[in-house]
Amino acid sequence: MESGIELNSSIIGAEGGATVLHKTSQIIEKNRILICCGDSVFCLDLPKLNLNWKTKVDEITAFEMFKINDGFIIHGEIEISRIDNHGNIVWQNAGADIFVTPEGKDGFEIKDHFIKVKDWENRIYKWDFNGKEIE
16 A cells, blocks of 8 residues: 555465464565465565465465574464475474364464474474474
């Protein structure tokens, strides 16, 4: 929007479960925006909103994503994924159950050097940024 006038618009869609827009479902950078939608992450250029790339990152739903120094960590329902800045999957890890807790909170954290996530049965998984299990 500029002076109340819409300059560009785009519609994106993907298969899988529903994703709602919230604080960690999109990342805006200088020349692009990345958006979790359904089972995928979309990268659109700014300001034109042309599709740069689309990557399927989960079998069901991509809930949220976080920027790390050379890519992104994606919290999906079935998989935790790391993609590079071009949308290529670096690694994906799954657990024994879905990565959602029955309470719907405190199930996913990114620390300085690792990712900690809980599944439906409150089992805890920890991976370093290279996808290797720790502890």
